[in-house]
Amino acid sequence: MSVRLYNTLTRRKEDFSPLQVGKAGIYVCGITAYDLCHIGHARAAIVFDVLARFLRYRGYDVTYVKNFTDVDDKIIARAEREGRTIGEVAETFIAAHDEDMAALGVERATVTPRATEHIDGMIALIRTLLEKGLAYVVSGDVYYAVERFAGYGKLSGRGIEEMLAGARIDVNEKKTNPMDFALWKGSKPGEPGWDSPWGKGRPGWHIECSVMSQRYLGDTFDIHGGGEDLIFPHHENEIAQSEGATGRPLARVWMHNGFVRVNKEKMSKSLGNFSTIREMLAVHPPEVLRLFILQSHYRSPVDFSDQALRETRTGLDRFYETRRKIQAALSGGPAADGTAGERLTGGHRRLYEKATGLQERFAGAMDDDLNTARAIGYIFDGVRQVNAYLDAEGQAASPERTLVLAAARQAFDRCGDVLGLFRQDPRDYFAMDQRRETGRRGLEVAEIEDLIAQRLTARQARNWAQADAIRQRLAEHGVILQDGPAATTWKFA
């Protein structure tokens, strides 16, 4: 079974076959560093993080390039407004981006180039395009002549004519064709800029990606990704630039993640209905955000709401409850003692086979265009089976139980590694949640635990009325108690 990926270019799922056996080169358009990242950025980052992780799991040597756009009109505008340089503004938001992504468990890309580090390359590429007659200079600006590139529109599936029919593009007298786009923009006095053969100026938005992808991955590489809003014009223009210059295909597979919506409406900067990652993390555990996103297929739209996120948290809590039980059973139990899985019988054997088969089923779902939703379904199926086992034949410690639960734990860990989920220590997961929620609700962990201790005393005296009164009092603050055989644990509702 090989990895199959949906290719926007062909509108089909295709078997992934890299240019070089065993290697995969991926380029994903990163952020423009002029503001905090929102949950749409989080989705794109998480989706392609999972792609890279899964390809590595499948044995590919992955080179993942994700750029930072650190020069652009919006950065310039913000810098002007705040009396800072564009470098300072970009630096601020790149650092914030890195923090947010780390919180969400997004691994750093192999290479994270910045546009301003590649101005020379951009100038060289624009020169080539001018030499090939694909671009023209107008008073300090350079434009790409779209109608001279035969393949223009092949990614987004439309022709120049029909795009013009829709015509909401701004009128710019300098352009020969309204669809032409800027490769280089001359700087106005006072604006930042770089010297070029066409005067002081700055690059257009699309040229950086053509240059950086070629620099780190070559003329043609395996996978190019980004949000679906980048299909047009950004990726279409990248194709025109790169393929126009090299005469070779840019990327073999184009992957685009679907949008984040809020109340059934596209979430976007222009609509102003966006939540930053930070705002979300103040209310929800980071792993819940990640799980919520991966519970839908990456190409479908996903609708955020507090309600939906709370439900996801309930599910994730359940996973970690089970993980905690496995941990407890394994730390107290005897060694597996050379017991062979093949010799197990009954319930031990059933779970052992489920556990050892989980990875394969999981990977099969992931092979099918990164079907994380189905893959996660298999994991939760495994969770239920582990719980059922622990309620039945797994109650007593035994070498068999150790073997079976260790197999289950390993299966969860291997799958979790690919998703970037399910890998915290259960104690840390619950403790983190408790810390955030006590902070939000103005409670103290010590207070709560003191009440729990008082209730224990009452319970030992069989004073149920008082014990229940304490539980009720905690419940009013959203604290739910769980009396276990060894101790009482608690969490927020």
Next chain:
RNA sequence: GGCGGCAUAGCCAAGUGGCUAAGGCAGCGGUCUGCAAAACCGUUAUUCUCCGGUUCGAAUCCGGAUGCCGCCUCCA
């Protein structure tokens, strides 16, 4: 106006020609518990927006209708 996507239970969400339509959340009944909570067991879509068609067989393919959404402009 042009192009494209989606429509599966109370909600979220897999499933793209053939085994009982995954999984999560919520609900209900039961087991366990001092009572709860958690966990488990059972249960909640004879049917996949509607109407036609292809096929031995369709949620899955084709045609049409309706509804929702996205792109065509900076956007992950």
